[in-house]
Amino acid sequence: MNFQGIYHRPKSNYCYAYDKDTVHIRLRASKGDLENVILVYGDKYIWSQNREIEMKLECSDKYFDYFIAEIKPPYRRLAYYFILEGKSERYYYTEWGFFDEIDKDEVYMHFFEYPFLNKIDIHKVSEWVKDAVFYQIFPERFYNGDKFNDPKGVEKWGEAPKSDNFFGGDLKGIIDKLDYLTDLGINAIYLTPIFESYSNHKYNTKDYMKIDPHFGDLNTMKELVQKCHERGIKVVLDAVFNHIGYYSAQFQDVVKKGKKSPYYDWFYIREWPIETDPPNYYTFAFAPYMPKLNTENPEVKEYLLNVAKYWIEEADIDGWRLDVANEIDHSFWREFRKVVKKTKSDAYIVGEIWHDSLPWLLGDQFDAVMNYPFTRVCIQYFAHRNLNNKEFKELINETQIRNTQQVNEVMLNLLDSHDTSRFLYKAKGDKESLKLASVFQLTYLGAPCIYYGTEIGMNGGDDPDCRRTMEWNEDKWNKDLLNHYKRLIKIRNEHEALRRGNFKWIEGLDDVVGFVRETDKEEIIVLINNSNQDKEIQLKVNGTEYIDLVKDKK
Amino acid sequence: MNFQGIYHRPKSNYCYAYDKDTVHIRLRASKGDLENVILVYGDKYIWSQNREIEMKLECSDKYFDYFIAEIKPPYRRLAYYFILEGKSERYYYTEWGFFDEIDKDEVYMHFFEYPFLNKIDIHKVSEWVKDAVFYQIFPERFYNGDKFNDPKGVEKWGEAPKSDNFFGGDLKGIIDKLDYLTDLGINAIYLTPIFESYSNHKYNTKDYMKIDPHFGDLNTMKELVQKCHERGIKVVLDAVFNHIGYYSAQFQDVVKKGKKSPYYDWFYIREWPIETDPPNYYTFAFAPYMPKLNTENPEVKEYLLNVAKYWIEEADIDGWRLDVANEIDHSFWREFRKVVKKTKSDAYIVGEIWHDSLPWLLGDQFDAVMNYPFTRVCIQYFAHRNLNNKEFKELINETQIRNTQQVNEVMLNLLDSHDTSRFLYKAKGDKESLKLASVFQLTYLGAPCIYYGTEIGMNGGDDPDCRRTMEWNEDKWNKDLLNHYKRLIKIRNEHEALRRGNFKWIEGLDDVVGFVRETDKEEIIVLINNSNQDKEIQLKVNGTEYIDLVKDKK
Numbered sequence A, B: 001m002n003f004q005g006i007y008h009r010p011k012s013n014y015c016y017a018y019d020k021d022t023v024h025i026r027l028r029a030s031k032g033d034l035e036n037v038i039l040v041y042g043d044k045y046i047w048s049q050n051r052e053i054e055m056k057l058e059c060s061d062k063y064f065d066y067f068i069a070e071i072k073p074p075y076r077r078l079a080y081y082f083i084l085e086g087k088s089e090r091y092y093y094t095e096w097g098f099f100d101e102i103d104k105d106e107v108y109m110h111f112f113e114y115p116f117l118n119k120i121d122i123h124k125v126s127e128w129v130k131d132a133v134f135y136q137i138f139p140e141r142f143y144n145g146d147k148f149n150d151p152k153g154v155e156k157w158g159e160a161p162k163s164d165n166f167f168g169g170d171l172k173g174i175i176d177k178l179d180y181l182t183d184l185g186i187n188a189i190y191l192t193p194i195f196e197s198y199s200n201h202k203y204n205t206k207d208y209m210k211i212d213p214h215f216g217d218l219n220t221m222k223e224l225v226q227k228c229h230e231r232g233i234k235v236v237l238d239a240v241f242n243h244i245g246y247y248s249a250q251f252q253d254v255v256k257k258g259k260k261s262p263y264y265d266w267f268y269i270r271e272w273p274i275e276t277d278p279p280n281y282y283t284f285a286f287a288p289y290m291p292k293l294n295t296e297n298p299e300v301k302e303y304l305l306n307v308a309k310y311w312i313e314e315a316d317i318d319g320w321r322l323d324v325a326n327e328i329d330h331s332f333w334r335e336f337r338k339v340v341k342k343t344k345s346d347a348y349i350v351g352e353i354w355h356d357s358l359p360w361l362l363g364d365q366f367d368a369v370m371n372y373p374f375t376r377v378c379i380q381y382f383a384h385r386n387l388n389n390k391e392f393k394e395l396i397n398e399t400q401i402r403n404t405q406q407v408n409e410v411m412l413n414l415l416d417s418h419d420t421s422r423f424l425y426k427a428k429g430d431k432e433s434l435k436l437a438s439v440f441q442l443t444y445l446g447a448p449c450i451y452y453g454t455e456i457g458m459n460g461g462d463d464p465d466c467r468r469t470m471e472w473n474e475d476k477w478n479k480d481l482l483n484h485y486k487r488l489i490k491i492r493n494e495h496e497a498l499r500r501g502n503f504k505w506i507e508g509l510d511d512v513v514g515f516v517r518e519t520d521k522e523e524i525i526v527l528i529n530n531s532n533q534d535k536e537i538q539l540k541v542n543g544t545e546y547i548d549l550v551k552d553k554k
Helices: A044-049 A104-110 A127-131 A171-176 A178-184 A218-230 A249-260 A298-315 A330-343 A372-383 A389-401 A405-409 A431-443 A479-494 A496-500 B044-049 B104-110 B127-131 B171-176 B178-184 B218-230 B249-260 B298-315 B330-343 B372-383 B389-401 B431-443 B479-494 B496-500
Strands: A015-017 A023-030 A036-042 A051-054 A056-060 A064-071 A078-085 A090-094 A097-099 A112-114 A134-137 A188-191 A207-211 A234-239 A287-291 A319-322 A348-351 A412-414 A447-451 A502-505 A513-518 A523-528 B015-019 B022-030 B036-042 B051-054 B056-060 B064-071 B078-085 B090-094 B097-099 B112-114 B134-137 B188-191 B207-211 B234-239 B287-291 B319-322 B348-351 B412-414 B447-451 B502-505 B513-518 B523-528
Touching: A015 A112, A023 A036, A023 A078, A036 A044, A036 A064, A044 A104, A051 A064, A056 A389, A127 A496, A171 A178, A171 A218, A178 A479, A207 A218, A207 A298, A218 A234, A218 A298, A234 A298, A234 A348, A298 A330, A330 A348, A372 A389, A372 A412, A372 A431, A389 A513, A431 A447, A431 A479, A431 A523, A479 A496, A496 A513, A496 A523, B015 B112, B022 B036, B022 B078, B036 B044, B036 B064, B044 B104, B051 B064, B056 B389, B127 B496, B171 B178, B171 B218, B178 B479, B207 B218, B207 B298, B218 B234, B218 B298, B234 B298, B234 B348, B298 B330, B330 B348, B372 B389, B372 B412, B372 B431, B389 B513, B431 B447, B431 B479, B431 B523, B479 B496, B496 B513, B496 B523
Parallel strands: A134 A188, A134 A447, A188 A234, A234 A319, A319 A348, A412 A447, B134 B188, B134 B447, B188 B234, B234 B319, B319 B348, B412 B447
Antiparallel strands: A015 A023, A023 A064, A036 A051, A036 A078, A056 A064, A078 A090, A078 A112, A090 A097, A502 A513, A513 A523, B015 B022, B022 B064, B036 B051, B036 B078, B056 B064, B078 B090, B078 B112, B090 B097, B502 B513, B513 B523
16 A cells, blocks of 8 residues: 555545535545545544445546545534555554554544534535636727727727727626627626726726726716626626735825825835835836735725725625735635625635635635636647546546535636637637537536637737737627537536536546536536547436437437 | 655645745655755746755655755745655656646746745744743642632542542642742643633633632632742633533523523524433533533624633733634634734633644644644653654654644643543553653653643543642652652753754664754753663764753763
């Protein structure tokens, strides 16, 4: 037995409360090393009534098998250890290691524990997100609905985007195009920043309490949300709280008054007078126009928490996407969650973190993150085609196993965004790759998020090229792709199994990747052929009826 | 290379902020598998300026080597990966796994990250604990200083303790014996509960705001703390917040009024009327006289947080030991920490958790826990003698590596307590075992905690036998043991290296266990011979002078 491959640690993705009655226990072992894993569990105060359950193989990645068991402890306390059965060996695995036997007098010291299932600690995620298909909009580039609020010197719609040019897209433009979004079938939009700011991306906020005048005003915003809600579309805004804009009133006051400014401690000023090249104050990514906010300062905290609350109360938004979420302190995010969930209990809180995000996803901070690890695996498999089917499944499993099940159920799964080149660009324009990737995205666990224009075949390299103006000339749309998106979104919207069903790979398929999404009522099989050859697959299917959802025939 | 043995995960004991400038990075690998580990690190926004540092071997346990590096990121952001060098192989190890090479365009996705060193998130522990030698007192059994407040029917001092008998020990008794404690050399006491309660242990609180009348009153308590402080002794009380007593006003109101009681939601009542055999409400360990408190209820939370605050403000206590800490919700403890540290910034918060406690020890909850894993290793090695020197060191290392350095520096290291049989009992009365174990306890990293009477050779099996009355007849003291304790405590108090120095095993000693505690100014060598034979050890010692602290000669 490869003892070094065994891993378990309570109160992590390896042991967590899934809901108020259920604890999930996972055990990691070297791939193929264990034939069977038994979980011995009970209440530590009546341990004599302990039980045993065989753990199921949840999934595997390149190096490991992951076993899982679901336990409903009747008194909410759970003590446990494992029995590991290899080909010819059998060990007890406890918090203290590996043993041939456990001395009964010492068993109390050996336990792993989920000591008590306290409801308040359970990671409760936003329920509606399980049913959501998101559409990400970069407002300056989506549609110019109001020519009167355009910035000076807007370029002609369709010209090349630059880091500092403008096209006049605005909130009215989104309102005007709601029919398009409804027709596409999406039911949630996530907008990059819309508060006052002199840049086209608006990540350098001037005033968090004001809609950028080139985008509209409070009324336009209210109208947008109201009209979205009428159509069953949720609205999520971008919370840029790591830094503010150089031209915000607060930072300008410091620029002018230095230590005499009441805002001096809102920032991390190293020296005064302020210099910008290089900045002598903390910034986002050394960018002088984005001074970092000191979110440890109670005044800053109060200010930003009020912003978070204000837009929910005033405009009725449904959640926040958190910019540069991992550079802000955990303490801030814990209070943020309390304020946001108190204001709207099912508001979605989704962090921008590109990496392993477990420390933010255990219940006290975010609901989920933008699933860039998912993005990367999809790019490698569908666009670059440098993974085989087995590697693809293993890497997807690896992204899953990092987190708890409830988090995976509401992850924001994206193929591209305003911060990446477009998927189609990475796939060198191969629309079949995109179609296949989107099949996976739209049938997989978690909330798919489509970056505006990807559905009609828009291309674009790294920022700013990925922020081109939306193509509204239908002649230039890839209608086959658009219809493909519509069909898939419709299928997802119509079938609960694709939104809330279990996810399970179909084993024994070599030539294609297949998986099942399953509820009590229905079972949906997805088969993905990422090769250039036709493949014929024979599947044993349970049940009396079998519907081909893509071709819409029985 | 045994890839399955490699482990690293940011924002855990494997990567954490040690202080406002320093991040500790640890990497786990299969024992003996790696010859060298290089940490490649930098600021992700100026990655081209990245640096490399060779990681040091911090320690090893049975299966693993642990490597460590200390980094001071100039802009507080830290991105990194590892280069692993085996005998003949070399791999890059990143968040995405093991690679022969890393594509420079993709390096951003590969990083592990400590995204930003936010001061508020750093686990700042109580500084004075590093200099503390604790003495744990079970007040009912320490000394009867006031015969007028004795419970009815007290037994004669020295009779056998039972689960429900009384001996009259009280707070005045502790005050009367402060000379004894000062003479012993300790500088902190931790008292098991002292609030009103009908039991001798007082874990079933009747009133948290009142000193048990058999122990004294508010004035006695104030006097105790004041007199302790005059002698430089800190005082830590027991916070029993998981459950209350059956005869508390709150629970009695529920017993009488059921759902009409304003306290109904203070508890987890399954059915009313209340029944006790078995209890139809949640309790501690199925004990009907200890109904579990619903710490999720804001009223309960407010009440208990006020208790925590009150005794610091009113009696000036220096910290709280948290009973059954792991069965209370994390949310409660997070607020508890805020309230306690706000009231007294260096108050010690030490949880009763017998197991791996990382989820409570990352900065937002406790300073440390009662180090029962340490206890167990000491019992196995010194009392049962069923570990060899190598195994002992490996197991001690394992207890260390579970936590961050700042936590290890303030762990409450105990050999026995009111909840265990006494160390001497486990050692079958062998006082030499106890002497050796206490040498380790009093020279090791963390705060030693001596259970009353252990220093004079008191014996006792499991509860209630471990709660015998303190022996005050000096003729019955083991004076050799007591002098040993006094000498060691004095040495610890006089030498900063034993309190705040680094801890490092001396390699190459087969017959004994040796380690060094070291500051810039001094180096103290501790050698422990846990065999029955004399051993002769040759050591190369640096420096000009060498003092034998135990025999007090140069």
